[in-house]
Amino acid sequence: PSDVRKICVIGAGYVGGPTAAVIALHNPKVGVEVLDRDHRRIERWNSAHLPIHEPGLNEIVRLTRDGAIFSASSESERDSDRPDNSSHHVSRRGPNLFFTCDTQVSISTADMIFLAVNTPTKTSGVGAGRATNMRALDGAVKDVALYAKPGTIIVEKSTVPCGTAQRIRNMLDALRPGVPFEVLSNPEFLSEGTAVKNLMSPDRVIIGSSGTSAGKLAADALASLYAGWIPSSQILQVNAWSSELSKLVANAMLAQRISSINSISAICEATGADVEEVARSIGLDSRIGPQFLKAGLGFGGSCFRKDIASLTYLAESLGLEEVAHYWSQVNAINIMQRDRFARKVLRRFNENLSGKKITLMGFAFKRNTSDARESPAADVISTLLDEQPNEIAIFDPYCVEEEMMQEIKAVIAETSFIQIYTDPYEACKDSNAILVMTDCDQFRNAPLRGVHSITTSEADSSSIGPSPDLRPQQAGYLGNDFAKYMLALQPSCVDNCPDCRWKARGPVSIEPVEWAR
Ligand code: NAD
CATH class of the missing domain: 3.40.50.720 (NAD(P)-binding Rossmann-like Domain)
Incomplete structure (x- = not known):
């Protein structure tokens, strides 16, 4: 102009x-x-x-x-x-x-x-x-x-x-x-x-x-x-209030879908239903659509929680108590989901992590970002630490150690059991459980049955991202099949990104991690 x-x-x-x-x-x-x-x-x-x-x-x-x-x-x-x-x-x-x-x-x-x-x-x-x-x-x-x-x-x-x-x-x-x-x-x-x-x-x-x-x-x-x-048809001019409110509402509606499907995942786990099947079944309804219907650890990051809080506060200040309560539930379900995940891990170890090493793969609040703000992982770690594990190991392909520690210290006072690794192999070595916290391209869940290593040829060929046959899971998936899946690692970034610490040592081979049942 x-x-x-x-x-x-x-x-x-x-x-x-x-x-x-x-x-x-x-x-x-x-x-x-x-x-x-x-x-x-x-x-x-x-x-x-x-x-x-x-x-x-x-x-x-x-x-x-x-x-x-x-x-x-x-x-x-x-x-x-x-x-x-x-x-x-x-x-x-x-x-x-x-x-x-x-x-x-x-x-x-x-x-x-x-x-x-x-x-x-x-x-x-x-x-x-x-x-x-x-x-x-x-x-x-x-x-x-x-x-x-x-x-x-x-x-x-x-x-x-x-x-x-x-x-x-x-x-x-x-x-x-x-x-x-x-x-x-x-x-x-x-x-x-x-x-x-x-x-x-x-x-x-x-x-x-x-x-x-x-x-x-x-x-x-x-x-x-x-x-x-x-295109000019996509540039909308409105009044300032509408514009400001639209942003809060867009985030609140997106987060609401995540909390909605996560609330259903709790029902699925208690019954014979499979939340992925439910999500697929309802997502095919064109009025509902398939996006933001992946059950998982819930949303993190610097935006959804705070924007819902802001919308809630606005409703409260306008005297609209029911409206405020309605939206605050989106955040409440999100907290419940993280807690449910951490407790599920604890239950598999009979509520005793003494002598155990637990590895978290992924710390950013979601895939393909280095942003560690309001990482769901920090809350999960906080709950796990209550049962005094020997070590909590963390690997993230993009996050900076200083920023991860800052997030952890915001919720945890004692951090001496926490170890941040720049080498995913070391992070997983001798671990009693590997928790896949983000659906990062470098992490793929593979069926436990026999698949516990990926050869160079497999890793080099075709797709970098999760492939459908390996059934990628969103962070911390809680479905009925959770225990059947384990982590397979692949050196996807090796030649592609300058910053990535995923400098794999050739083919990746990780022994299956037995879940304590
Ligand atoms: P950020 O914290 O990454 O960046 C904000 C920057 O502003 C910081 O580097 C800070 O040092 C700087 N800053 C603060 N006060 C300043 C001042 N007076 N003078 C100069 N610099 C100053 O934040 P962000 O994630 O980029 O988010 C920024 C805004 O955009 C927020 O309101 C957020 O809600 C909104 N937003 C964020 C996202 C997202 O995905 N992160 C998406 C949409 C909207």
Whole structure:
């Protein structure tokens, strides 16, 4: 768009980084600068090892940040960070993606500022446990008020409570009286693990504005940034409240499906029903659809729980107690599911883990991400530790040890029994049980019957991801067949991703782990 030459994205996180990279990719004439207070994070964004793992992200960052090298036709679809030599082509362009800690310069030179800072749940004060902690957002708005030039368009990218656009307007009015700023809501719907794919072809883009003519002009300016790669029929302009609420509702509905099927898995385990068969049977109903119907350990991550808490808090503040109770049950079932899983493991060891080593494969909150925030694994470990195992071993192909320990320490005081491995073989060695916590591509469940090793030829051939005949399970599947499945490992990433620690020593062979019955 002609009037937006320079964008500043405040918050170089899981949303800010990939969003900025994809906007930069599709708007080569627009300078996109990502600003963060965290120097270490910015350093990593400026290095060869990005701070987050997202399939396809490396290529786009290298192209937009370093001004060229190569691009691959279907990079967003592959689960690797290195393009396939046969399909890539070299392209050259000027760099237009930058990462910086210089607040004043970055904000004062921007025509449009995206707020993509973290908005966690409050842990103390009014609404603790439910309301949104607005500190980071308010801090960013104060910086905007201090340095932004008049007329700069402010875009809420963070997930925020309803009414935040108005809150930002009020803050700006108080801190910079008489200076015009338009505030838009533009929630992000990407999923970690498929962020690039989601950003490249989103189902929709929602832009909420004040509805005034200046608001509509600002919304048009933002829409034209997206128009570079998204059909206009998928760009929806609505009012700011609707836009803010839509994001909370989208996450609440997705999480609700997970809790719904998980609640049914409890019934399946107590009866002869198989939750996978039930899910398939109901998912074929076109009114229901097949997605988000995998029973498992439940949802983790930084978004679903907190957004449901925020929706609950909103309903409570509006005096809608039944509505608040209804949505809070989605989180309640999720906690129940993790607990049920951990207790099931304990039962198999007669509630006594003394002298036992338990291995957790996968710690991230889901497959193909390095994000350890609100990992279901941490809660499972906490329950297992009550029975004093000899060791809890953890392996994750993408998570950084420091971030895993931070999550663990948030729920567990005594961490000396916990061992984090960078070698999956060592993690599994002499283990009494291996718990597959994520359906990561590197982990596959194979029927116990005879299949306890994968030969090189099998590992090298065909698919990297779980194959249907091996019946991939979602994290911590609890179905009737759980005990019949064991872990098979495959060195899928060996030549594909630079960061992956899955440097397998040739063919993988793991002896079957006997479940104590
Ligand atoms: P994150 O914690 O990964 O990143 C936020 C970044 O903002 C951090 O690096 C932090 O240092 C920085 N920051 C905070 N205050 C700042 C300030 N005043 N100035 C400069 N930098 C500041 O968070 P995230 O996962 O990217 O999420 C960001 C927002 O997007 C949240 O509101 C979240 O709910 C929403 N969201 C997240 C996802 C997801 O999958 N992670 C998806 C959709 C929406």
